[in-house]
Amino acid sequence: MTAERKHTLWLAVVAALAAAVPLATDNDFHLRVLFLIGVNYIAAAGMNVLVGYTGQKSLGHAGLFAVGAYTVALLTARWGWNPWPAFVAAGVMAGIFGVVIALPALRVKGPALAMVTIGFGIVVEKIVSEWQDVFAGQQGIYGVLPLSLGGTMFSSKQWVWFVLLLGVALHVMLRLLLRGRFGRAFMAVNTAEVAAESVGISVYRFKVLAFVISAVTCGLAGALIAQQNQYINSDFITFNLSIFILLMVLFGGHSVYGPLLGAVVLTLLDSFLSRWPGVQHFTYGALLLFALYAMPDGLAGFVRQMARKWAPGLLPAEALPAQLAPWRLRSGTGAETMLLEAQGLYKAYGGVVPTNEVDLSIRAGHVHSLIGPNGAGKTTLLNILSGIVPPDRGSIRFEGRDVTGLAPHRIARAGLGRTFQNLKLFAGMSVLDNVKLGLHAHIPTGFLGSLLGRGGHAERAARDEALQILDWLGLKDKAQEIAGSLPYGVQRRLELARALATHPRLLLLDEPAAGLNPQETQELAQVILRIRDLGITVLLIEHHMDLVMAVSDHVIVLDYGQKIAEGAPAQVQNDPRVIAAYLGADDGTQEEEEEDEEGGAHVQ
Incomplete structure (x- = not known):
């Protein structure tokens, strides 16, 4: 069996098991946690392209989450849009904001980039808090239309199944993207920018693309929260949310599977510690330091290391062709020019x-x-x-x-x-x-x-x-x-x-x-x-x-x-x-x- 078929089989098995979990419970809290795992994965999966593959650190993605959430809220509650086009528009609008932020922000690197994105997040937080006429501040926007089928709003179980379907589709697409020329280019930008330019890769363009991908997925995550709650206010948009999204990526590890591991572990931990906010924030800081210094490859790296040691058959090397024609240059230049x-x-x-x-x-x-x-x-x-x-x-x-x-x-x-x-x-x-x-x-x-x-x-x-x-x-x-x-x-x-x-x-x-x-x-x-x-x-x-x-x-x-x-x-x-x-x-x-x-x- 080829590696691709193995991946497809395992993905189908895991998705089927996840889809069966809502059938085993009617507890709204448990269903809510499952829904949040899916939403957090969607936000982290795009962020992983920016942070894990391209090496750009952002601490302002709560602002892009807010763009998606308030886009769908204003379009449905204020202007009467159908919730499905509004959901798509939320991702598009977040992507546009991603371009607007990325064009100037990505001309700086390292801590300077983090400071620029922090500034964006703070500005968005202040706007939705203070511009009462449009965003209603802490009072919030009520009557956000949720997604529905046949005129019937999604139930708690249907929300879980929908984010599962969306998460699987996102995983498949990002895996295909990152295993090809775009994934290699992102990693080249992360590793050696000058060398990447020397082989024809526009470093700036790929940084912008990675930022836009992360913006779109964060915007969709924000839209899902607003539509599932049928409500959004400024309390959702905090610096802690930016830290949480980044932490899911760093703790999960550099892999297409890292964001899923990070989302599952940290969402469950967040739900468990929600009654103790002080401990919750201390835990975020401790885990962030741990992810940065003690476990740079994250949970995915640890799992991969264990698999290579105990089950090497799960990570087979790619089969390469034995016989190849001699290499030929595609074009040459006349010797007299x-x-x-x-x-x-x-x-x-x-x-x-x-x-x-x-x-x-x-x-x-x-x-x-x-x-x-x-x-x-x-x-x-x-x-x-x-x-x-x-x-x-x-x-x-x-x-x-x-x-x-x-x-x-x-x-x-x-x-x-x-x-x-x-x-x-x-x-x-x-x-x-x-x-x-x-x-x-x-x-x-x-x-x-x-x-x-x-x-x-x-x-x-x-x-x-x-x-x-x-x-x-x-x-x-x-x-x-x-x-x-x-x-x-x-x-x-x-x-x-x-x-x-x-x-x-x-x-x-x-x-x-x-x-x-x-x-x-x-x-x-x-x-x-x-x-x-x-x-x-x-x-x-x-x-x-x-x-x-x-x-x-x-x-x-x-x-x-x-x-x-x-x-x-x-x-x-x-x-x-x-x-x-x-x-x-x-x-x-x-x-x-x-x-x-x-x-x-x-x-x-």
């Missing part, structure tokens, strides 16, 4: 000028090396070309198109891939998923298609191509290992595999031999030549001169941010200005230049 041209690139940080009026011409089909002493500005130049650092002035044309100042993800999608001097892998993800992230821009499945499970064929094609790339680099046997657990040299090669998966026409390699032993460096030289033979142009930064001279068709030399020489490797190797830059000689002294030339001095 000028691929990239940069003119007058200048970048200054105060009095430090790492890039000073640099002109650059990269011919397709060649290996170009960028060399120079430490601090010469090589990495800054690569960062400018790849969009990570905008130039103060100058222009860059890639395949005839002006790409000056474009966002890194747009430059990556245009065909410029790169690796980094300091490794930027998605360390907590598998080797296979790291390479799939390189293919992100080439997987055609959109958001709605992923939600509805229509991306299966594209995902399988991406898996197979990722395996082909790994096989091309001799890493296929590492496909299901965690990237961060690999030896350093293998991690270097994995980062190269991820860059190749973007199907670049120009590949920027920033010191790919750093930290490699001599044998690995020799193997790297052969890999670079094979990459060139695929039709990929290479711009290489490297301090290993043996490697540079072995693979380069053209060498460019920087010193103090300025280009001081370029040409064929042998020509540059014996250039007096290059020797002076590396050895510290005074290239203005003719006698020293002549001695160097007579002694056959060259850059080693």
Whole structure:
């Protein structure tokens, strides 16, 4: 039985058992607790995308809960809407508010983001408390129309079954979304934003999307509370609610199942402690600290760890195809064209000028090396070309198109891939998923298609191509290992595999031999030549001169941010200005230049 069929079977069993529970009791309190578990899960499931997958902390989602609750209250009690369209409108309105908040809020990170969202929650709380004419404050809005079937309002049992149905549908859709290209992109944003941009992922766009998903589910949760109570007032909208929603996600753990575990445990605990509010609030704080520091993987992580230890058959590894066709680049560029041209690139940080009026011409089909002493500005130049650092002035044309100042993800999608001097892998993800992230821009499945499970064929094609790339680099046997657990040299090669998966026409390699032993460096030289033979142009930064001279068709030399020489490797190797830059000689002294030339001095 496949993993998907096992999941479907277990989901059906759990849903059937949950649906049978209301049949065993007529106790309204027990039914209310079951209903609240479902509502809290719906709120936490979307929040999990924002917090658990994208890594953004929000402490103001009570405000979005309020948007949904008051939308459905005003539409039904004041303006006479049918409760079903009003319920849908509540989710839409919360999503709109999510966009409005996310656009400015997500330009900050960490504690600053938390403070912005706290501010939003406080503002909403004050508005619904003080704007009596519209929101009625503590008096509240009565006569909110509940959901109904055939003109008959839902009973307590029907409310439980409805939130169960809604929760199952939400779980299935989010699981499909998070197991595909969108889930990988969310986790990439969480792990390494610069690396995510380098494979064509718009970090800001995915942060906004995650915020909107969490806003919609919180809005729907608020609408459910208002319609089931047929009443809403400002007492529902407190900072404690924001803490509770966040706590369900953190305590439940990073998994699509985490919010369910958190909702079940914390809703039951909340109901038990409701008669002692002081103890209740102390417990929230203690659990939040516990979740953050003592159990960072949450309940889901603990359950997963126990399952791997005692029942490994429940978590089988994905079956991978044994035979694959050789990997082929999807497009190449003619060897006689000028691929990239940069003119007058200048970048200054105060009095430090790492890039000073640099002109650059990269011919397709060649290996170009960028060399120079430490601090010469090589990495800054690569960062400018790849969009990570905008130039103060100058222009860059890639395949005839002006790409000056474009966002890194747009430059990556245009065909410029790169690796980094300091490794930027998605360390907590598998080797296979790291390479799939390189293919992100080439997987055609959109958001709605992923939600509805229509991306299966594209995902399988991406898996197979990722395996082909790994096989091309001799890493296929590492496909299901965690990237961060690999030896350093293998991690270097994995980062190269991820860059190749973007199907670049120009590949920027920033010191790919750093930290490699001599044998690995020799193997790297052969890999670079094979990459060139695929039709990929290479711009290489490297301090290993043996490697540079072995693979380069053209060498460019920087010193103090300025280009001081370029040409064929042998020509540059014996250039007096290059020797002076590396050895510290005074290239203005003719006698020293002549001695160097007579002694056959060259850059080693």
